[in-house]
Structure formats: structure tokens, C-alpha cells
Amino acid sequence: MAQTAEGHQQHPLGIYFWVWGLLFVLSAFSYAVDYFQLQGYLRWSLILLFMFLKAGFIVAVFMHMAWERLALIYAILLPPLCLLVFITLMAIEGDYTVLARLVAFGPAAEIIAPHH
Template sequence: MDAHASTDETPMGEIAKPNTAWIWKVFFVLVGITAVEFVFVFFMNAGTLRNSIFIVLTIMKAFFIVAEFMHLKHETKGLIWTIMVPVALLVWLLVALVTEGSYVGEVLQNMFK
């Protein structure tokens, strides 16, 4: 019966204190990344550099959310790579499709002028 005994530090009948420090750390990291995104969006001129910085910061924020709230950072490296490689290939596919689509759009636009 002793093998099933609890190994918690809290005495029997008491409720453990909530561990909210990591939630606040995650909150402030996400607020910081969002603030940097707002600075770039509102104070830089529109262009490819601004959009690229915004997209990179947004992807960093998404990866941080997945790592913290979906507990991906606590998984084995094999599972992390199993998730990250298809996502990276999907991002590459989207970039390739947007690039080729804009090229085809320009060709068609110049063809009908």
C-alpha cells in the first residue's frame, strides 16, 4: 500500500499554493513580443522589411505559445522534430506559392496591357 502514497510536499488535507509565477513570466514575454510588433507596425514605413519582421515576431510568439501552453518543450526531441519539420515545410510551401503567384499575376497583367 505504501507504493501508492503521495509524494507531494503539502500536508494531508491542505490545498497546494498555485504556481502562478510561470504564467506571469509567459504573460510578460508575450506582452513584450506584442509591444515590439506594434512598434514595428506603427512606426516603420510599409514595405517588405516591416512585413518580414512582423511575420518573424508573430511566428516566434506562436512557437512560444505552443511550447508553453501545449507543453511541447517538455516532450522528447523526436516528437518536437516530428511537429516542427512539417510546419517548416508548410511555411516554405506558402512562401513559394505566394512568390510564384505574384510572378504569374505580373505576367498576366503585362500580357493584357
């Protein structure tokens, strides 16, 4: 990385063009999932995979996270990851509650707490 006269780091433009091209390819793959009409868990797994890859490249390169100190990276990325863990735990608990109602009260519980 080159240093400018003011002491700021200047990253080579090539990496930005490579990541831009990679984002274009990942977007094309994401659209291909719809074009080939994939369904079920495969569809959503691929869409989420491409989404997370694109977001990761944008944060790492275009938001300059790849060149930050590790402490700052942890300070920015750990809170959202903790929130994702808590949301997952709540979703599991919600499914358990619906299942417990169905077992305890039978099909009538579906009227009380309809499952999406």
C-alpha cells in the first residue's frame, strides 16, 4: 500500500475492480437461482450464501474493514452476531412452544396459534 503526502494509506484500484467483478458474478448466481426455479432449502441456502458473501466483500473492501485493527473488527461485528444467536434461540423456542401446544391440546391449538 502506498502512502500519500498526508500520510493516508492508498489501496490499489485493482482490488476494487476485482471485488466489483466478483460482486457482479455473485449477483448473477443469485439471479440464476430464480431463473432455474430452484425450490426449498436449496433455494434459500444459495440465496443466503450469496447474500452473506456479497455483504462480506462489501464490508471488507469497500468499507475498508479488511485493513482495520482486529479489536475494531470485533467491536463492530460481534454485537450483530450475538443478536443473530439470540434470534435463533428465540425461533427455536417459538417452534418448541407451537409443538408443545399441538401435543397438549391437539389440532384445536392450530386455531389458537396458527403456524405460518
